Amino acid sequence: MTVTSxxxxxxxKVEHTLYDFVDSYDRAxxxxxxxxxxxxxxxxVLVRLDQRRGMSSLATELGCDASNITQIVARLESRGxxxxxxxxxxxxxxxxxxxxxxxxxxxxxxxxxxxxxxxxKRLSAEExxxxxxxxxxxxxx
Amino acid sequence: MTVTSxxxxxxxKVEHTLYDFVDSYDRAxxxxxxxxxxxxxxxxVLVRLDQRRGMSSLATELGCDASNITQIVARLESRGxxxxxxxxxxxxxxxxxxxxxxxxxxxxxxxxxxxxxxxxKRLSAEExxxxxxxxxxxxxx
DNA sequence: TATTGTTATACTCTATAACTATA
DNA sequence: TATAGTTATAGAGTATAACAATA
Numbered sequence: 001m002t003v004t005s006x007x008x009x010x011x012x013k014v015e016h017t018l019y020d021f022v023d024s025y026d027r028a029x030x031x032x033x034x035x036x037x038x039x040x041x042x043x044x045v046l047v048r049l050d051q052r053r054g055m056s057s058l059a060t061e062l063g064c065d066a067s068n069i070t071q072i073v074a075r076l077e078s079r080g081x082x083x084x085x086x087x088x089x090x091x092x093x094x095x096x097x098x099x100x101x102x103x104x105x106x107x108x109x110x111x112x113x114x115x116x117x118x119x120x121k122r123l124s125a126e127e128x129x130x131x132x133x134x135x136x137x138x139x140x141x
Numbered sequence: 142m143t144v145t146s147x148x149x150x151x152x153x154k155v156e157h158t159l160y161d162f163v164d165s166y167d168r169a170x171x172x173x174x175x176x177x178x179x180x181x182x183x184x185x186v187l188v189r190l191d192q193r194r195g196m197s198s199l200a201t202e203l204g205c206d207a208s209n210i211t212q213i214v215a216r217l218e219s220r221g222x223x224x225x226x227x228x229x230x231x232x233x234x235x236x237x238x239x240x241x242x243x244x245x246x247x248x249x250x251x252x253x254x255x256x257x258x259x260x261x262k263r264l265s266a267e268e269x270x271x272x273x274x275x276x277x278x279x280x281x282x
Numbered sequence: 283t284a285t286t287g288t289t290a291t292a293c294t295c296t297a298t299a300a301c302t303a304t305a
Numbered sequence: 306t307a308t309a310g311t312t313a314t315a316g317a318g319t320a321t322a323a324c325a326a327t328a
Contacts (some may be wrong), residue, residue: 002313003291012261012263012269013273014269014270014272014273015203015257015261017272017273017276018142018166018257018260019257019274020276020280021185021279021280022162022163022164022166022167023278023300024280025159025163026163026167027204034214035310039317040318041142041316041317041318041319042317044142046249055286056285056286056287057288059264062142063142063168064142064318064319065319065320065321066286066287067269067287067288067289067319067321067322068142068318068319068320068322069194069208069287070287070288071317071318072317072318075317083298087286090285090327090328091195091286091304091326091327091328092285092286092325092326092328093285093286093287093327094285094286094287094328099289100214115153116159116160117156118157119279119280119281119301120155120156121277122278122279122281123275123279125204127275128153128155129155130275131155131158131272131275131276131279132154132155132158132267134264134271134272134275135158135161135272136158136160136164137163137263137264137268138160138260138261138263138264139165139260140162140259141265142318142319180294180295180319181295182294182295182296183294185322195309195310196309196310197308197309197310203294205295206296206297206298207309207310207311208296208297208309208310208311208312209295209296209297210294210297210300211310211311211312212294212296213294213295216294224306228309231304231305231308232303232304232305232309232310233302233303233304233305233308233309233310234307234308234309235310236305236308252297283328284327284328285326285327285328286322286325286326286328287324287325287326287327288307288312288316288320288324288325288326289321289322289324289325290321290324291320291321291322291323292319292320292321292322293318293319293320294317294319295316295317295318295319296316296317296318297314297315297316297318298307298313298314298315299312299313299314300311300312300313300314301310301311301312301313302309302310302311302312303308303309303310303311303314304308304309304310305307305308305309
């Protein structure tokens with residue numbers, strides 16, 4: 001049940017369509033993570049480690065508590081997908097690196113998560129541009 | 142971290158936009174649930190109980206195991222938001238009803254989850270129709 | 283004093299397996 | 306035998322609070 005929404009009672013047609021799209025996207029993401037034996041949370045962290053980075057920046061970007069990241073990174077480390085190193089510039093900080101095994105799993109996830117790619121194949125370049133513009137406008141500022 | 146994705150390395154502009162939209166939608170859903178002291182899973186179940194229904198249909202619709210629904214419904218019941226009744230037509234089945242308190246919380250959630258509503262206010266009727274058509278086409282069959 | 287990260291704790295979500303009751 | 310639901314269990318996600326080390 002990673003999938004969230006469900007259209008409200010009085011929702012309009014476009015709102016139902018938005019829900020269907022988000023629902024499909026989320027389910028595809030979960031399936032792609034599962035194909036690599038990853039939880040959604042683990043996949044979220046792993047794919048963001050294409051460059052070495054610290055714990056707190058991950059927590060900020062993912063909108064969760066730092067202690068949560070500590071746990072997820074610990075599980076990824078125990079499976080050999082990441083390593084932790086002291087930051088020479090700040091004795092408090094830790095820098096996380098993805099290992100070659102982690103790179104492979106992350107790449108496997110990227111290959112498996114084909115939802116957006118497949119969906120956009122059904123649209124022409126002009127339609128993609130129009131969709132981008134409409135969604136940007138809908139998102140506002 | 143209900144939010145899932147994160148754009149892939151080689152993702153196109155429209156794919157980034159899709160991610161931004163899904164990300165915003167999911168975060169807004171989570172915030173609306175939290176505003177009613179509900180988890181995302183609890184909100185998913187509660188909003189689907191506008192009519193009396195059985196456990197297995199919820200599990201099927203939400204794509205999770207029946208034992209999971211048992212737990213979530215039990216928590217909702219302990220907070221007075223739903224009740225369970227025997228199904229007179231099938232001695233094995235249970236029918237779940239939302240209580241008046243549950244109705245109020247569900248309505249509170251609907252009011253708080255204004256993401257899709259607010260986003261569509263930024264588009265004209267024609268733009269909404271066009272967006273619907275594009276997303277439907279992108280979703281395919 | 284403030285920040286980075288960890289540990290301890292508690293609760294929720296989730297699936298699997300075993301079970302009861304009913305169809 | 307098959308289905309609806311529960312219970313027991315275990316692992317994972319999550320936040321809060323308390324803590325150590327460093328800035």
